[in-house]
Amino acid sequence: MVIKINIMNRKHIFEAQEEMSDVNVISETYNQLLEDSVDNLWKWHVKDDWINISMRDQSQLELEIDANDFSLESWKSLIHPHDREDAEKVWAQFILHKREKYENLYRVINKSGAYKWLLSKGRAVKNAGNEIVYIIGYHIDVTEKYILKEELYSLSHYDKLTHLANKDKLKHDFELIIQNLKASSEIAFIQVDIDNFGYISNTLGHEMGYELIKNFAKFLSERYMKTHAIARINEDEFLIIYEFNGGRNELEKELAEVLHQIKNTGFITDNETRISCSIGVSIYGVHGQDFYDLIKKSSTALHSAKKNLKDQYIIYSQQLGTSVYYNMHMINQIRMGLEDEAFEMYYQPIIHLKTGQLTSVEALIRWNHPENGFVSPDNFIPIAENSGQIIQLEKWIFENVFKQIRQWTMSERLNINFSINMSAKGLVTGSIIPFLESMLEKYQVDPSYIEFEVTETAVFNNIEYTLSVLEKLKSLGFRLALDDFGVGYSSLSYLSILPIDKVKLDRKFICNIERSERDFLLVKSIIDTAHNLNLEIVAEGIENTRQVELLNELNCDYIQGYHCGRPQDARLTSLFINSKNNAYDPIVSHKFKKKWRQE
Numbered sequence: 379m380v381i382k383i384n385i386m387n388r389k390h391i392f393e394a395q396e397e398m399s400d401v402n403v404i405s406e407t408y409n410q411l412l413e414d415s416v417d418n419l420w421k422w423h424v425k426d427d428w429i430n431i432s433m434r435d436q437s438q439l440e441l442e443i444d445a446n447d448f449s450l451e452s453w454k455s456l457i458h459p460h461d462r463e464d465a466e467k468v469w470a471q472f473i474l475h476k477r478e479k480y481e482n483l484y485r486v487i488n489k490s491g492a493y494k495w496l497l498s499k500g501r502a503v504k505n506a507g508n509e510i511v512y513i514i515g516y517h518i519d520v521t522e523k524y525i526l527k528e529e530l531y532s533l534s535h536y537d538k539l540t541h542l543a544n545k546d547k548l549k550h551d552f553e554l555i556i557q558n559l560k561a562s563s564e565i566a567f568i569q570v571d572i573d574n575f576g577y578i579s580n581t582l583g584h585e586m587g588y589e590l591i592k593n594f595a596k597f598l599s600e601r602y603m604k605t606h607a608i609a610r611i612n613e614d615e616f617l618i619i620y621e622f623n624g625g626r627n628e629l630e631k632e633l634a635e636v637l638h639q640i641k642n643t644g645f646i647t648d649n650e651t652r653i654s655c656s657i658g659v660s661i662y663g664v665h666g667q668d669f670y671d672l673i674k675k676s677s678t679a680l681h682s683a684k685k686n687l688k689d690q691y692i693i694y695s696q697q698l699g700t701s702v703y704y705n706m707h708m709i710n711q712i713r714m715g716l717e718d719e720a721f722e723m724y725y726q727p728i729i730h731l732k733t734g735q736l737t738s739v740e741a742l743i744r745w746n747h748p749e750n751g752f753v754s755p756d757n758f759i760p761i762a763e764n765s766g767q768i769i770q771l772e773k774w775i776f777e778n779v780f781k782q783i784r785q786w787t788m789s790e791r792l793n794i795n796f797s798i799n800m801s802a803k804g805l806v807t808g809s810i811i812p813f814l815e816s817m818l819e820k821y822q823v824d825p826s827y828i829e830f831e832v833t834e835t836a837v838f839n840n841i842e843y844t845l846s847v848l849e850k851l852k853s854l855g856f857r858l859a860l861d862d863f864g865v866g867y868s869s870l871s872y873l874s875i876l877p878i879d880k881v882k883l884d885r886k887f888i889c890n891i892e893r894s895e896r897d898f899l900l901v902k903s904i905i906d907t908a909h910n911l912n913l914e915i916v917a918e919g920i921e922n923t924r925q926v927e928l929l930n931e932l933n934c935d936y937i938q939g940y941h942c943g944r945p946q947d948a949r950l951t952s953l954f955i956n957s958k959n960n961a962y963d964p965i966v967s968h969k970f971k972k973k974w975r976q977e
């Protein structure tokens with residue numbers, strides 16, 4: 379093979395013209411090139427396989443060219459490995475189809491090891507037999523333009539924090555995966571979400587939150603990147619397109635394994651915090667074919683996993699799909715319920731343990747559904763929270779209770795306090811404070827009669843903002859209680875930073891207190907800590923006398939539960955209070971039992 383390096387200039391081009399007296403030289407070709415008046419010229423002798431590169435090309439691009447060996451192969455070796463295959467395809471097609479105009483784009487490496495983007499344009503020079511003898515062309519250095527383009531591409535296809543693909547890029551990857559899918563393989567959409575991320579990030583700080591996301595992304599990409607596609611699709615949500623061959627068994631083994639690994643991996647440096655994840659899965663061909671449809675289904679499964687125990691995977695099924703319809707149906711029903719006034723407030727007594735006095739009642743909503751009968755608030759409050767209807771519902775609740783307070787304190791002279799639950803959404807609804815101010819004004823009730831119960835998760839989901847709302851509620855004269863303490867990520871240390879007056883200990887701590895010494899000691903330490911922080915404590919879910927006695931021993935301040943009184947409507951509550959509350963008895967468990975036991 380003849381290998382020559384020629385320094386090309388106009389003289390050489392004319393020489394080349396002469397050299398090609400035997401070919402069907404289309405002088406126009408040269409003229410066009412010359413008209414382009416570019417200096418970075420090249421000429422590729424197709425048959426002899428040697429390339430001339432103009433001097434300017436070499437110096438400007440700083441190419442490492444060996445003058446004694448410059449074939450197409452040598453040129454190829456300068457091309458970025460990622461671009462080589464595509465570049466070769468363009469050449470092959472050009473020659474095969476005997477095209478006139480040549481255009482190619484790739485990166486070449488220069489002397490300092492950096493890559494430059496080259497746009498290579500040219501025209502074919504053919505012989506009488508229509509064979510391509512030369513391709514003559516020029517190079518344009520488009521590096522700057524392409525770096526910018528790459529950055530733009532990266533911005534629009536990759537997540538900045540984790541450098542993982544985003545949803546758009548994943549969709550593109552999905553199409554490629556489908557095109558190359560082997561008959562024996564299946565594809566699952568695995569949607570992974572970090573449990574309680576908002577809470578963790580709020581309590582440990584946002585910097586730690588970012589670190590957690592980054593390390594978590596690294597963990598997932600190390601596990602899946604090589605053989606599967608992965609993207610970050612939301613703040614703490616990741617999607618893996620997982621290819622597998624061993625049927626459901628293999629898939630489920632992987633899901634269990636990854637959940638286990640996640641729990642045993644530290645994602646935050648110098649921190650003991652361990653996280654768990656929830657996973658929702660849909661399978662290509664079984665639950666759908668379309669990218670967005672499969673995401674919708676893995677997302678439905680994920681929400682179901684989160685709603686249950688978290689730290690688990692759920693594979694999509696038809697029933698889950700129907701639960702989405704159920705939710706939509708419920709949203710509609712709640713709207714109708716609000717229009718038809720199908721909701722009613724019930725009240726459950728809260729007893730001061732040392733005195734046996736009924737000091738307050740907790741307002742609990744009831745929905746008497748025309749077809750389904752009684753619907754538990756646990757079943758519709760979360761739906762109303764998700765749909766945003768809670769705001770309207772809660773305004774209805776607050777007004778209804780304020781009206782009741784007015785009636786009981788003015789007409790019936792009942793001297794009791796009221797606890798009202800405030801949802802997470804209610805707490806962050808900007809209009810809630812002016813609304814409560816207007817209610818105080820309208821019903822002329824003393825705010826110190828009213829205590830709002832908020833849950834830990836509601837508070838910690840957006841701690842800075844909720845703290846300011848809690849302070850505002852306090853400054854209006856309301857009292858505050860932390861409800862269901864122990865259900866979320868309870869930490870006694872957080873109690874000191876909240877402007878609360880009371881802690882309501884969830885009934886899961888109480889239900890075994892008479893059987894489990896561990897639970898008894900746990901309750902004791904929570905009560906002691908609350909007292910040290912000058913907080914009162916209410917034990918929820920009291921169902922028997924033994925529990926009353928033990929809580930009395932532990933100096934618990936208040937108790938609430940079926941043993942002391944079930945939630946009842948306003949009329950029965952008023953009768954109940956009037957019949958029992960006049961007699962005052964110091965706490966003696968059997969007397970207490972007689973006094974508060976609901977017959």
Ligand code: C2E
Pocket residue numbers: 726741742743754755756759775799800801831861862885918919920921938939940941945
């Ligand atoms: P919560 O605020 O912790 O209310 C106490 C729940 O425990 C009530 O359930 C009550 O009926 C139940 N309970 C009381 N004593 C006992 C007992 O001895 N044993 C057992 N097993 N349960 C007992 P309910 O009324 O079904 O309400 C459930 C949850 O729904 C409430 O938990 C609260 O989070 C929410 N909720 C209820 N009413 C409202 C409301 O008006 N607004 C808001 N935002 N949430 C509400």
Ligand code: MG
Pocket residue numbers: 740799831861
């Ligand atoms: Mg409550």
Ligand code: MG
Pocket residue numbers: 861862882884918
């Ligand atoms: Mg509670």
